[in-house]
Amino acid sequence: MKIVLQRVSKASVRVENVQTGAIENGLMLLVGIHEDDDQQHMEWLAEKILKLRVFDDKSGKMNLSxxxxxxxxxxxxxxxxxxxxxxxxxxxxxxxxxxxxxEKLYNEMVSYFKQQSELNIETGKFGANMDVEFCNDGPVTLVLEK
Structure with a gap:
């Protein structure tokens, strides 16, 4: 599994001019799934993402998840x-x-985030041609792979 994680001040996805997801202040994840990936890969990365300290604390140090x-x-x-x-x-x-x-692993990742956190989780649309807009904050961009 390969994920491009971007800290954003806002991000949205549209499919055929209909918004399918939008967020403010958070993380936008571009998720690629390898033929060898499984539930363990997904859970490890999802847990890492929830705990990754890429947001600034009061002293400006990236110390918050x-x-x-x-x-x-x-x-x-x-x-x-x-x-x-x-x-x-x-x-x-x-x-x-x-x-x-x-699609199964993608949906399982979305469900994992919803079950393991109280955060608002938004999505794109699997298999669709999407228009993605975002404002990268920092910029902070990480490539995660498991």
Whole structure:
């Protein structure tokens, strides 16, 4: 599983001009699922994300988690994170999980966040062409992989 985590002051997702998710002050996650990923990979990363200290404390040091600041999380599926571009000029996605498996793990991650926190959790739409807008705060961007 590969996740691009961005600390944002706002973020939103639209599908066919209909907003499917929007947050203020929190984390936007672009989530790629590998063909070998399973429940354990997802839970490890989800727990790491809930506890990751990427928000500033009163002295300006990144010392607080999204839960500490009562932030929000926007979870966006992104299979292109597993693009292989080594040969030729057209990326291939053979290592990305197939749609059925990827959608199941994506939905399980969203459910995990909702069950393990009291945060507002918003989503993109799996398999859709999405318009994603965000304002990266910091900027703080991390790539997490398990």
């Amino acid at each position: 999204v839960q500490d600041v009562k932030g929000e999380i926007l979870v966006v599926p992104q299979f292109t994170l597993y693009a292989d571009y080594e040969q030729g000029n057209r990326p291939s996605y053979f290592s990305a999980a197939g749609p059925e498996k990827a």
